[in-house]
Amino acid sequence: MGTLHLPPEVEAVFREFRTCEFTTVNRQGQPLTWPTEPYYDAPEGRLIVTASIAFPVKAYNARRHPQVAMLFSDPTGAPLSDPPAVLVQGEATVTELVDDPAWSYTMFKESVLRQPRARSFVSNPLARRLFTFQFQRLAICVQPQRILVWPRGDRGQTPTELEVRYVE
């Protein structure tokens, strides 16, 4: 696909927000939204979230109904001043995260660095063994189809729609 062509303030949101509100749709057509750690895979122009195999409902939903959404509306912890809120509607593909793709290392590092207490947890073999399920994960890769932006997070405004454009 190539890299997404994005305004810098939107790319900063994708890179720096600690959580997004990730929505899948279940078999009954019910939307289910949960806070989720996002990872921006810039070289592939996609966003990735993961789910433990112990709690795979969002992955199962995304497999059955690939239209998903990610709202970036809570900047807590992100080193950004007055960031926009961003809604991404995209097509999801779901895979078991077993082949150690290069991006999974970057995602792992980013997640651990953002949670100082996680370093001692992942460095402890006993903790890793007891919580193995935390590291057995399904990847939900989201290719954006539509991106809406609320400047400065002002939800009283009608959002601006960005053209989704890829750069090879």
Add this chain to the structure above:
Amino acid sequence: MWNKRLIACARTYPSAVLTVVEDSGYPRSVRCVVEFDDARELILFPVRPLDVVGRQGSACLLFHQHNADLSGQRELLIKGELREEAGKLFLRPGDFLTGSGRQDTDRMPYAGSPLDIFRYMMLGRRKARAYLAKRGKPWTPRPWGKMLRYLDEP
């Protein structure tokens, strides 16, 4: 069904994320302020979220919070029906869901007591075993040496 304990949790958040499903099949979310009508067991929107004007049907409302270092996580999801009557938009709650599965707190298990963490570990191990049994083969072991070395690379 109105859950008074979880509604009390929901009142502590300054805003929530409302999500509906568009005709295209894509979910659409918007952050908004809500109010609670205990007598009628409804959740109201004092300022109409522009994004969902005219939409009714299945919806959900997420309340969540975390600290800057992702500690202290809380999350609560209310599934329900979005309705409009006499020009007023409201959510009629159906199910209340929390990240821990509990119906008395929105605190995530790993933000709780050692007992909460132990219960979470046992639940996760049991459910992962079920996934692997269905899969029919074990999960590839993680390359921990390589992963930990990568953490220290500049």
